[in-house]
Amino acid sequence: MLKIFNTITRSKEKFISIKKNIVNMYVCGVTVYNFCHIGHGRTFVTFDIVYRYFRHIGYKTMYIRNITDIDDKIINLAIKNNESISVFTNRMIKNMHRDFSSLNILSPDEEPKVTENIDAIIKIIKKLLKNNYAYIQNNGDVIFSVDSDIHYGKLSNQFLKNLQLGKRIKIDKNKKNPLDFVLWKKVSSSEKYYWNSPWGKGRPGWHIECTAISSLKLGNLLDIHGGGIDLLFPHHENERAQFSCFKKKHKINYWMHSGMVILNNKKMSKSLDNFILLKDLLSKYDGESIRYFLISTHYRKPLNYSEENIKKSSISLRRLYFSLKNTTINKNFCSFPNKYQISFEEAMQDDFNTPKALLILHSLSKKINIFKNENKLEKVEKFSNLLRNLGKVLGILYSVPEEFLQRNIKIKEEKEINSLIKKRNIARKLKNWPVSDKIRKKLFKLGIILEDNKLSTTWRKK
Ligand SMILES: [Zn+2]
Structure with missing residues (x-):
């Protein structure tokens, strides 16, 4: 029985999908204004594991991961570079895909861009305005009124209690509530990039794009909505509020959040300028070792980044590959009931406990080495194929062992x-x-x- 930690109830819950054997999930994607950093790597490897695991246990999946290609930072950089925003964002998207494929992150089923979904966004804003869940500010911006949602704060409750209005949230006299946020930002006629709307030229706010895309692609009933923990407030809280006002019958059953990456006891973030870019890391270490490092800590816990830890991960991975050396891949291999497989499934069913799952792979690897020493070739083949198959669920052990071992020595x-x-x-x-x-x-x-x-x-x- 699969259990998932649900942020909204703050407890591990039994997973029951809305439709039998089908799971739909929406994960907030990257705002493509820079190269991806290791925090992105962690978030998207986490949800890649979730995606892979559902497929492994026989679910049909519908995984949507959006691309935020409208943002003030994107517009400013495109203007600075003297290029169109699509040329700029396409380049960034290409870089993102390259980094993600180096980490063996599978492509989601769909990867919609905000620029392709302006109509859906406008449609929702119109409805929110019509029902008085939103209002137009003096400057022409369309604003969501958080007081429209009696449950506002339910998702990120712990955080809201600590909010110090006026300190962390800027007081804006034009807003009915300081927590109200922009749905549509009006721009002046001199601005180069804008989209037309019933409220004039402008661009959508960040929160509304995810509500529009998720409801357009997945309907009003979502099994899983995920993202990094830094998105919990205000992004996800606002998304939830908009969605519940837009569609009273909407449901997001499980909210999942991956933990942050820590560097020298400090949160790694762009604002602190202490983030590590994936491309830089990938020029030093192979993607599989980095992936192993990213899943070596449980996805909800903070992950301590250091090159030393990546090196340790690489050594651990080498150990697994070493036991697979000179073994043959059997593509028709069927897993068989045994204690390793059972323990592996138990670990994964317990809120995707990848560090525990990795330990089981290591026990299995040791067993293969014993069989090799005893020259029990049939068992070596059987268990090495099991190791490969379980590794596949975690997105590792896909290289040819000899090549992996060689590569890392040379x-x-x-x-x-x-x-x-x-x-x-x-x-x-x-x-x-x-x-x-x-x-x-x-x-x-x-x-x-x-x-x-x-x-x-x-x-x-x-
Ligand atoms: Zn989002």
């Missing part, structure tokens, strides 16, 4: 890679393509993929 220093790239750049300048290709192939064997731009060559691990 890659010693960035220096070595950079000096090979330098040699290759000289060869390219001299149009000595055979040498340039030879170096590219050599680096590829070491697990390095080169990306040639007009001015430079960058590299990342496979």
Whole structure:
């Protein structure tokens, strides 16, 4: 029986889907104005595990993860770069997909952009205004009135109690309640980027986009709504309030939140400027080791980031791969009842306890090593396929063991890679393509993929 910690009830609850054997989930995606950082990695690996696990236990899934491609920061950066916002955001989305696929994060079933869903957003705002759940401020902005929802604060209750109005929430005399928030922001006629609406040129607020997209794609009954814990207030609280005013019969059964990433005992965040970009991490470590690190702590607990911890994860992963060395993959393998499989399922059914699940993989790996020593080849094959299959549920152990082990031994220093790239750049300048290709192939064997731009060559691990 799968149990999930539900933020709104603050308890672990038995999971019962709205429709039998089908689960729909909506996870707030990335605001694409910069490269993704490790906090994004953690959130989206967490929900990737949830997604994979539901599929593993036989559910049909509908997983929506939106892309926020309208935001003041996006608009300002596009203007600064002298490019259109779509050119800018498409580049950022491409970077995000590249990082996510390096972490073996599966694509969601749909990935809608805000810019593609303006009509749905306008439709909801119209209804909220019509029913007096929203009002138009003197400056033309459409504002949601939080007093419309008698349960406002229910989701993030603990946080609201601590809110110090005037300190953390700016008092705005034009707002009926300081917690009221923008649904549609009117822009001046001189602004370059805007969308037309019944309330003039402007752009949607952040909270309304998720309500519009989730109700459009999944209807009014959602099994799971997720995101990072930093979104709990105000984003999710506001989403919940809007949704319940928009559709009285709406239901979001389980609210899931992944914990934050901690660096030197401080929360990692863009505002503190102490965040680690995934692309930088991926140039040093392979994606599978980073993924292992991200799931080595339970998803709701704070995750302590340090390179040391990533190295430890890489070593642990090597141990698992070591037991898979010289074993054959049986694609028709069927799992069989045994204590490892049972314990693994128990761990995962207990609110996706991945650290416990990893421990079971290690016990299984030790058992394979024993069978190898005893030359019990049939058992080695059976249990190594089980290990691979359980690893797949966690999104790890997908590499060829020999290649993984080799790759991690051969890659010693960035220096070595950079000096090979330098040699290759000289060869390219001299149009000595055979040498340039030879170096590219050599680096590829070491697990390095080169990306040639007009001015430079960058590299990342496979
Ligand atoms: Zn959202």
